Amino acid sequence: MSPRPGALKRLLPPAGAQVARGLQTCLPGARRSWGATGGTDGAPYCYEVFLKHLTLSVQAGMAGVPASVAEIGPGDSIGIGLAALLAGADRYAGLDVVPYSLAAHNRRILDELAGYFSERRPNPPWGWPRYDHLLDARSFPSRILRDESLARSLAPARLDRIRAALEGGASEPIRIEYHCPWASAAAIEPETVDWLYSHSVMEHVDGIEAAYSAMSRWLRPGGFVSHQIDLRSHELFPEWNGHWGVSRLTWRLIRGRRAYLINRLPYSAHARAIRRFFEVRLELLLEEEGGLPAGRLRAPFDRLDDRERRTSGYFVVAVKR
Numbered sequence: 069m070s071p072r073p074g075a076l077k078r079l080l081p082p083a084g085a086q087v088a089r090g091l092q093t094c095l096p097g098a099r100r101s102w103g104a105t106g107g108t109d110g111a112p113y114c115y116e117v118f119l120k121h122l123t124l125s126v127q128a129g130m131a132g133v134p135a136s137v138a139e140i141g142p143g144d145s146i147g148i149g150l151a152a153l154l155a156g157a158d159r160y161a162g163l164d165v166v167p168y169s170l171a172a173h174n175r176r177i178l179d180e181l182a183g184y185f186s187e188r189r190p191n192p193p194w195g196w197p198r199y200d201h202l203l204d205a206r207s208f209p210s211r212i213l214r215d216e217s218l219a220r221s222l223a224p225a226r227l228d229r230i231r232a233a234l235e236g237g238a239s240e241p242i243r244i245e246y247h248c249p250w251a252s253a254a255a256i257e258p259e260t261v262d263w264l265y266s267h268s269v270m271e272h273v274d275g276i277e278a279a280y281s282a283m284s285r286w287l288r289p290g291g292f293v294s295h296q297i298d299l300r301s302h303e304l305f306p307e308w309n310g311h312w313g314v315s316r317l318t319w320r321l322i323r324g325r326r327a328y329l330i331n332r333l334p335y336s337a338h339a340r341a342i343r344r345f346f347e348v349r350l351e352l353l354l355e356e357e358g359g360l361p362a363g364r365l366r367a368p369f370d371r372l373d374d375r376e377r378r379t380s381g382y383f384v385v386a387v388k389r
């Protein structure tokens with residue numbers, strides 16, 4: 069009798085179950101990506117993530133909502149970019165490797181977000197990092213998103229142009245682009261972007277140097293990047309740092325041929341790569357208790373220093389020189 073699906077995984081220790089999943093992705097015709105990522109499929113999440121990146125970028129020196137915005141890895145919708153357009157940007161370019169956003173309810177999310185901005189919906193920050201200090205008493209960033217500018221950006225005729233851009237119609241000056249899969253820096257013209265952000269993406273990117281280099285090429289001099297990077301094991305293991313406790317060979321088997329997984333890099337690898345192209349203006353580290361003890365980490369993670377080993381989240385804002 070052949071085992072029921074999933075029975076093998078339940079019998080194996082955590083790394084074994086992940087190896088089995090990785091190996092499955094090498095079979096002919098196997099799925100190499102997930103059906104959805106969770107997150108940007110809801111307007112409240114897109115609103116929160118947009119407000120977080122905007123407020124912390126302004127704290128780091130960005131002058132309000134820039135005209136041209138790009139995003140790496142929008143996921144289930146381009147809702148964070150739609151929030152940027154509603155707040156005043158004219159151009160949005162999303163770059164992904166799996167076309168999750170094509171099936172998304174972008175139109176519904178746009179209408180919900182337009183309602184949130186119109187009512188200045190209070191948004192007490194969720195999770196890390198906090199940005200309460202940049203909000204007013206009603207938990208809205210009214211010093212950045214002023215009434216006069218929101219009156220312009222949410223004018224009915226402008227909303228119609230954003231809707232038309234979403235449907236691929238004539239919409240100048242509003243432009244929405246979606247590049248998927250993006251394969252090289254040629255996806256976007258050089259020096260045309262003012263602000264590029266990513267949220268829970270750079271920990272998935274293979275070849276971060278090439279990606280940060282492409283971002284620097286797309287940005288105008290003085291343009292900003294903001295990235296929130298989740299360095300945890302993404303529930304592949306029970307421990308938040310379990311991905312640092314398997315050997316290189318085991319990791320290759322776990323990785324299999326999935327479209328992407330996690331790159332296992334510690335915050336310091338991102339910090340170094342970013343500094344090659346940008347000047348860092350704000351850097352926040354989230355430290356985590358517990359997890360695998362230092363003695364159980366495998367090479368090359370057995371050489372992490374105390375701070376690298378404890379850091380489970382990294383938020384960075386930087387400017388192109």
Ligand SMILES: C[S@@+](CC[C@H](N)C(=O)[O-])C[C@H]1O[C@@H](n2cnc3c(N)ncnc32)[C@H](O)[C@@H]1O
Binds near residue numbers: 108143144274
């Ligand atoms: C965990 S999801 C995050 C989605 C969204 N940013 C959010 O906050 O919900 C990771 C996203 O990164 C994308 N991704 C992975 N590797 C990428 C790469 N090299 N370039 C662009 N996007 C990538 C995935 O396709 C997916 O959309």
